Amino acid sequence: MNQAPTDRTRIRRVANNAHYDSATLHAIIDDAYLCHIAFSEGKGAHCIPTACWREHDHLYIHGSNGSRMVKRLLESECCVTITHLDGLVLARSAFSHSMNYRSAMVYGRFEKVEDAGARQAMEAFMERIVPGRQADVRPGSDKEYAATTVLRISLAEAACKVRSGGPKDDEEDLSWPAWAGVLPWTRTALAPEPAPDCGIEAPVYVRDWQRGA
Amino acid sequence: MNQAPTDRTRIRRVANNAHYDSATLHAIIDDAYLCHIAFSEGKGAHCIPTACWREHDHLYIHGSNGSRMVKRLLESECCVTITHLDGLVLARSAFSHSMNYRSAMVYGRFEKVEDAGARQAMEAFMERIVPGRQADVRPGSDKEYAATTVLRISLAEAACKVRSGGPKDDEEDLSWPAWAGVLPWTRTALAPEPAPDCGIEAPVYVRDWQRGA
Numbered sequence: 001m002n003q004a005p006t007d008r009t010r011i012r013r014v015a016n017n018a019h020y021d022s023a024t025l026h027a028i029i030d031d032a033y034l035c036h037i038a039f040s041e042g043k044g045a046h047c048i049p050t051a052c053w054r055e056h057d058h059l060y061i062h063g064s065n066g067s068r069m070v071k072r073l074l075e076s077e078c079c080v081t082i083t084h085l086d087g088l089v090l091a092r093s094a095f096s097h098s099m100n101y102r103s104a105m106v107y108g109r110f111e112k113v114e115d116a117g118a119r120q121a122m123e124a125f126m127e128r129i130v131p132g133r134q135a136d137v138r139p140g141s142d143k144e145y146a147a148t149t150v151l152r153i154s155l156a157e158a159a160c161k162v163r164s165g166g167p168k169d170d171e172e173d174l175s176w177p178a179w180a181g182v183l184p185w186t187r188t189a190l191a192p193e194p195a196p197d198c199g200i201e202a203p204v205y206v207r208d209w210q211r212g213a
Numbered sequence: 214m215n216q217a218p219t220d221r222t223r224i225r226r227v228a229n230n231a232h233y234d235s236a237t238l239h240a241i242i243d244d245a246y247l248c249h250i251a252f253s254e255g256k257g258a259h260c261i262p263t264a265c266w267r268e269h270d271h272l273y274i275h276g277s278n279g280s281r282m283v284k285r286l287l288e289s290e291c292c293v294t295i296t297h298l299d300g301l302v303l304a305r306s307a308f309s310h311s312m313n314y315r316s317a318m319v320y321g322r323f324e325k326v327e328d329a330g331a332r333q334a335m336e337a338f339m340e341r342i343v344p345g346r347q348a349d350v351r352p353g354s355d356k357e358y359a360a361t362t363v364l365r366i367s368l369a370e371a372a373c374k375v376r377s378g379g380p381k382d383d384e385e386d387l388s389w390p391a392w393a394g395v396l397p398w399t400r401t402a403l404a405p406e407p408a409p410d411c412g413i414e415a416p417v418y419v420r421d422w423q424r425g426a
Contacts, residue, residue, distance in 0.1 A: 008257075013280060033298055033312065038251030038260030044221075044290035045258045047251030049316050067226060077257035085246055087403075088342055090419075093351040095361070097339070099246065103262050126310070129301055136391040138306040148308070166408040178349040179415055181407040183422045188401040190300075194394040195379040202392055206303075209396045 008107045009159035019160040022057075028104040028160055029054045032082045033129070035061070037069070039078040046072075052080070053128040058152040059106060060113070060121050070149045073110040080106040080153060087184035091167035092176035098163060100182060106158040110151040118150040132205045221320045222372035232373040235270075241317040241373055242267045245295045246342070248274070250282070252291040259285075265293070266341040271365040272319060273326070273334050283362045286323040293319040293366060300397035304380035305389035311376060313395060319371040323364040331363040345418045 011018035019025075029035075035052040038045050048069050052061050059080060063070040082104045089098040113121050119140070126134045140148075167180045189210045192202060224231035232238075242248075248265040251258055261282050265274050272293060276283040295317045302311040326334050332353070339347045353361075380393045402423045405415060 013277065033301075034296060034314075036249040036251075036260050036262075036294055036296065038249075038258035038292075040253040040258045044320070045251040045253045045292050047249050047260055047292040047294040047318065049249075049294060049296040049314070051312060064226065079251075079258050079260040081249055081260035081262060083247060083249065083262040087406075088246075090343065090346065091350075094335070094339060094347075094353045095357040097342070097350075099264060101247075101262070105260065107257070122307070126307060129310070130303065130396070133303065134307075137304075137310075138386050138389040138391070140307045144308040166406065173351050174410065176351040177413055178351070179407065179413045179419055180411045181405055181419070183343070183405050183419065184403040185400050186403055187398050190397040190399055192394055192396050193300075193379065194392065197387065198393045200390055200392045206392055206394070206396065 009105065009157055011159055011161055014161075017161045017163050019162055022155070024160045024162065025104050025155060025158050026054060028082055028084065028102050029059060031084060031102075035059070035080050035082045037061070037073070037078055037080050039069070039072050039076055041072055051125075052082075053125045055121065055124055057155045059155060060125065060150060060152045061110070062122065062125070062148055062150045065147055065149050070151065073151060074112060077107065077109055078153075085185070086164070087182045089167050089182050090180055091173070092169045092178045092180050093173040096167060096169050096173065098167070100163050100165070100184070102160070102162045104158060104160045106153060106155055108153050108157050110153045113150040113152050118148070119145060121150045121152070122148070130205050132203065136203060222318065222370055224372055224374055227374075230374045230376050232375055235368070237373045237375065238317050238368060238371050239267060241295055241297065241315045242272060244297060244315075248272070248293050248295045250274070250286070250291055250293050252282070252285050252289055254285055264338075265295070266338045268334065268337055270368045272368060273338065273363060273365045274323070275335065275338070275361055275363045278360055278362050283364065286364060287325060290320065290322055291366075298398070299377070300395045302380050302395050303393055304386070305382045305391045305393050306386040309380060309382050309386065311380070313376050313378070313397070315373070315375045317371060317373045319366060319368055321366050321370050323366045326363040326365050331361070332358060334363045334365070335361070343418050345416065349416060
């Protein structure tokens with residue numbers, strides 16, 4: 001059923017931006033809170049955003065037992081993609097404009113994480129989202145865990161594509177009198193917004209939010 | 214070939230976060246520089262990130278004539294998804310944690326934009342990326358335009374899902390002694406990075422970058 005890994009993950013366009021090492025892949029996943037998952041159904045495909053996290057060489061997601069996505073992902077191959085957009089690249093020529101980005105694509109099939117493994121994974125998810133939070137919250141009940149499916153996919157068949165740095169104009173365009181360079185972005189934390197009915201003092205992970213995110 | 218729009222775009226999970234109006238859809242697309250496109254091929258699906266922009270009731274992308282994605286998108290149905298993550302939602306109970314986000318999904322088939330329409334669309338793309346930039350750059354040549362395919366997809370079959378605001382704990386969890394609220398983010402511009410070989414003074418759209426992005 002699987003194609004050979006090199007068929008699905010070999011990057012064809014701008015192949016010198018391709019990376020196939022775990023360090024690049026893990027860093028891209030660990031900087032993300034969500035992924036987009038493509039899966040086929042009937043005559044078309046769906047592209048669903050969902051929260052994700054990594055443990056070792058697997059990417060994890062979760063969903064309600066009854067969700068269409070959970071059912072389909074257990075039945076068929078999919079493609080999981082994460083993309084971070086880092087900046088706009090302004091070149092002298094219109095067609096040399098680009099964007100700086102880091103993207104990862106994972107191909108394969110999700111498997112269900114059972115019982116104790118699912119609990120451990122959901123706790124790891126919380127720890128990933130907000131380190132230290134797990135100890136403060138009302139833990140999941142047996143009923144809540146029973147209604148939730150945790151899925152994971154191996155990172156064995158994956159590829160990354162990364163563009164960074166300045167514009168690359170053709171030699172003959174370098175003298176064109178246009179500013180050239182990068183307009184970069186970053187994700188910045190804003191002030192925490194306590195719920196109106198929250199009388200609890202902000203814990204350290206909330207106070208650190210604005211500095212650390 | 215198409216399913217009825219309501220079948221593909223009807224939101225089933227947390228349906229009260231669903232929006233089907235153009236204003237919500239346009240705002241989500243216009244705040245994005247890229248989308249993820251899912252399309253089927255053989256036994257599986259691909260999820261490809263690519264730059265996008267909107268004009269009226271179409272979403273536009275572009276690619277090299279020879280790219281696999283361009284070929285497949287002209288042949289088959291796809292799903293285009295844009296997701297903005299706005300913050301982490303910390304509830305008292307572990308399973309009531311959530312994220313604030315704005316997502317849009319568009320179903321349909323891309324069509325090729327021909328000749329003068331393609332040129333006009335690529336200029337609109339530049340104007341969308343950096344207003345004012347078009348006048349400064351070396352314009353695309355006939356050869357460059359001929360090697361590039363511009364595609365567009367109707368926004369007629371689309372749905373949005375938006376979560377905003379604070380945590381929603383069950384009544385019996387409200388007294389649990391955990392801080393509750395939102396840890397929000399935003400995208401922030403960083404200082405422009407001129408190319409080392411750029412001797413041109415920064416134009417107004419570059420000087421404005423840090424304020425306006």
